[in-house]
Amino acid sequence: MSKKVKLTAVISTDDDKVLDETAINNSVGLLGKIESYNIGLDSNGSGNTLTSNNSNNGVVSEISNFIRDSNKIYFGSLEMDQREAVAVAIVHSANYEKIKNDTAFSQKIISMFAKKFGKEDSLISKIFSDTDDANLFDTIKSKFLEGDLGQMFIYIWEKVLSVGEEDDQEVELIETTAEKFSMEKPEIAETKKQGNERAKVSKGIDSINSGNTAYNKLKAFEKTVLIALMLTECSTIDGKISSEDLSQLRNLLNEQFNFSSNSLTVILEKDLGYSITKKVEQVEVYREKYELVEFLWERILSTESDIKDGEMELIRKMVRRLDISDVESEGARKEVEANLG
Numbered sequence: 001m002s003k004k005v006k007l008t009a010v011i012s013t014d015d016d017k018v019l020d021e022t023a024i025n026n027s028v029g030l031l032g033k034i035e036s037y038n039i040g041l042d043s044n045g046s047g048n049t050l051t052s053n054n055s056n057n058g059v060v061s062e063i064s065n066f067i068r069d070s071n072k073i074y075f076g077s078l079e080m081d082q083r084e085a086v087a088v089a090i091v092h093s094a095n096y097e098k099i100k101n102d103t104a105f106s107q108k109i110i111s112m113f114a115k116k117f118g119k120e121d122s123l124i125s126k127i128f129s130d131t132d133d134a135n136l137f138d139t140i141k142s143k144f145l146e147g148d149l150g151q152m153f154i155y156i157w158e159k160v161l162s163v164g165e166e167d168d169q170e171v172e173l174i175e176t177t178a179e180k181f182s183m184e185k186p187e188i189a190e191t192k193k194q195g196n197e198r199a200k201v202s203k204g205i206d207s208i209n210s211g212n213t214a215y216n217k218l219k220a221f222e223k224t225v226l227i228a229l230m231l232t233e234c235s236t237i238d239g240k241i242s243s244e245d246l247s248q249l250r251n252l253l254n255e256q257f258n259f260s261s262n263s264l265t266v267i268l269e270k271d272l273g274y275s276i277t278k279k280v281e282q283v284e285v286y287r288e289k290y291e292l293v294e295f296l297w298e299r300i301l302s303t304e305s306d307i308k309d310g311e312m313e314l315i316r317k318m319v320r321r322l323d324i325s326d327v328e329s330e331g332a333r334k335e336v337e338a339n340l341g
Contacts, residue, residue, distance in 0.1 A: 063131060064089070067089060068139060080269075084113075084117050084119070088127045090177065091174070141181060153183070156195065157196060157199070158198040160199075178191070215284055216292050224257050227299075229267060231249060232268060246268075248310050257299055277318065277321045297332055
């Protein structure tokens with residue numbers, strides 16, 4: 001029989017430490033399923049908090065109240081639906097007059113967000129209706145700390161650049177919006193760069209999910225994304241990754257597979273809704289799975305970084321789940337080593 005426990009804690013941490021949903025789930029989440037949580041700055045016992053409720057489904061339609069009621073908006077505390085709604089609110093508020101007076105322009109932005117977020121036009125229109133306030137821009141601007149605003153625009157770039165080819169008008173729209181939030185051109189360029197890096201990973205995941213190409217026939221980068229997803233899944237126990245395992249996973253994917261901390265965000269936050277490792281094991285024939293293992297060893301042996309014991313055990317765990325034995329994996333490693341000379 002389960003019970004619900006309300007836990008309140010004040011934590012002293014470094015300024016650069018990010019307390020986001022992943023951090024909460026990988027710490028407090030070890031105690032049980034988190035129904036809701038609050039993250040905020042504590043000042044003399046009276047902190048600025050932002051509440052997130054894990055039972056919230058769908059795009060947040062009353063986002064204007066959410067924005068006004070928050071003392072500050074912390075990017076890491078936003079659920080995916082909230083991120084989408086806040087992103088729409090940011091662009092809408094910054095371009096309010098043109099959107100209000102130009103129906104064609106308004107519809108184009110609605111369609112753009114619907115396409116990028118995979119939502120119905122009606123849901124984006126609902127957010128537009130809820131944020132139909134000329135004063136909301138100044139309110140939103142006051143709610144973000146600089147770092148959180150930067151993360152928000154990285155997210156917007158990621159979503160805009162993840163679907164379809166880069167569109168000059170969409171790029172201009174986001175750049176103009178960022179400028180209205182007092183971001184300098186170099187900062188805008190950097191957020192776009194990081195967003196594009198994440199978008200590349202997102203596109204790789206979409207290609208994997210499409211099922212149009214056999215896993216062993218994917219492009220090299222897409223295979224790397226596939227392996228990263230499987231290694232992440234193999235690091236997960238009951239839907240959570242311990243702090244130690246997360247650190248190990250990050251190091252492995254960074255050192256051996258060249259994933260930056262920025263691009264890893266997409267891998268760690270992605271919920272496929274199914275076991276990718278199990279699907280690869282079931283769908284692929286032995287030779288195709290063996291070729292994936294060869295590719296894994298090719299990436300590892302092409303770097304100069306040493307693999308720690310824990311990282312090696314994680315690799316073995318993944319390979320075994322593909323129904324490839326340690327002996328067969330070692331054979332693949334030797335073949336790759338011989339080919340690399």
